[in-house]
Amino acid sequence: MKFRVERDVLAEAVTWVARGLPARPPVPVLAGVLLEAADDGTLTLSAFDYEVSARISVPAEVSQSGTVLVLGRLLADISRNLPNQPVEVTAEGSKVQVTCGSSRFALLQMPAQEYPTLPSSPEGSGSIDGSLFTQAVQQVQVAADRGDTLPILTGVRVEVEGETITLLATDRYRLAMRELAWSPNAADASHVALIPARTLSDTAKALGAAGSIDVAFGGAAGGDGLVGFEAGQRRTTTRLLDGEYPKVAKIFPTSSETEAVIDTHALTEAVKRVALVAERNTPVRLRFGDGQVAIEAGTGDDAQASEAVEATVQGPELEIAFNPGYLLDGLGALGTTFARMSFTAPLKPAMITGQESADAEVDTTYRYVLQPVRLAG
Structure with missing residues (x-):
């Protein structure tokens, strides 16, 4: 086998195919990437770990068709660090020679005949x-x-x-x-x-x-x-x-007693700051009412923090507590300027949805429901 390919083309292809290679493969050949050079000028790279398969085809100047199996992560590291010149790959005996400018690498060939056949993709849906x-x-x-x-x-x-x-x-x-x-x-x-x-x-x-x-x-x-x-x-x-x-x-709430609309970025940053004093597995407390949400963490002799963020609150005042990491995950996933938080009771699941402005219609195509934490005392 012998082919010539652009450095960036090879590096991108190998990196994509090798991204899911197992760190500890159940059998050694699964650490490899299969390279198949065809006479029609196509280089196909494949990887498979019995769970996930990946395959990509790129153009190459193929002088001699053939198939080789080499360590995938090593080839990915090498290809990303080669000089910006065409790469020539040749199979010689038990080695695969990789040449790029004055850089030369000799990689050990793995037994390609032992490599499992990649599954065929199902019919397109x-x-x-x-x-x-x-x-x-x-x-x-x-x-x-x-x-x-x-x-x-x-x-x-x-x-x-x-x-x-x-x-x-x-x-x-x-x-x-x-x-x-x-x-x-x-x-x-x-x-x-x-x-x-x-x-x-x-x-x-x-x-x-x-x-x-x-x-x-x-x-x-x-x-x-x-x-x-x-x-x-x-x-x-x-x-x-x-x-x-x-x-x-069925967990998604179908009604709410209290709703608050808050600037997503402002709420996110405030929760991040207040959560700095929250010990592992301790919640942040949110109190909604009077045009704001007050965020607090820490009690008694522990470090404490509090901050208030402007909010449009409809319904009865409410105090609720959340795992700060879970709350931040939901806010970070919204992708909208404002967040709407809907509550039925302090110990019932709360729902977070997004909207583009404070008075815009709520976008329910994405819904994040969060189980509150019971407050001690």
Whole structure:
């Protein structure tokens, strides 16, 4: 095998494919990236860890077609640090020679014949705007569980009904839901998939800039189901999580007693400052009323902090406490100038939604529900 490729093209391709390589692969070959040079002038790079596959095709000057397997992270590091000149890659015996200007590297060939076959992507289901999809995934994945106690909660539930996609995630302490439009291949499209949140987030970030993403759902959320994503020459699949997602949509409040509209940035910065004195796992307290929200943390002999932020409050005065990290996650995911916080009672879940101005209509396409913390005493 022998081919020549532009440095930036190679570096970007290897970095994208190698981004999900396991740090401790179950078998050594899974640490590799497969390079396939074809006579039609195409270089295809692939990676697979039995859960997630990635493949990208780029143009190259192919002198001799062939396939080699080399350590992916090492090739990514090398390609990013090569001088800005064309790169020549040649397979010679048990080594792969990488030459760029006066830089020369000899990489050990791994046994390509032992590399597993990448799964085929399911049949295409529709397409979605890349930047919109990326924003929606980031808004929802903040609420997914990061532990291993309940693996099913580490996923994002994706439900498709016609032209609407609904993303849902929860870790039992908060719940995030985002609805957005897409272009299905069939008007009566109906799918449910439970996708690992971290993988979905990485995929959305990696493909979102492409403009449009083709999505392929491979059946129900369970068994050997796959979901595939494709943008340009980049293709990736991921295995779906197995299990029945809890029916958490009923947690969303349908009414409220007290509502407050607050500048999102001002509230975020105030909570950050006040939370500096909050010890681990201790809440910040928010008191709504009289045209403001008063934020406090710390009691008794502990360090204390307080700050007030202007707010438009409707309904009875209310005092409520939240985990500051969870509250900041929700505010940070809104993406709107103002936040609307809706409450039914101090110990009932509160809902955060966004709006572009203080008197604009509330945007319910993104909803973040947060379980309050019981105050001592």
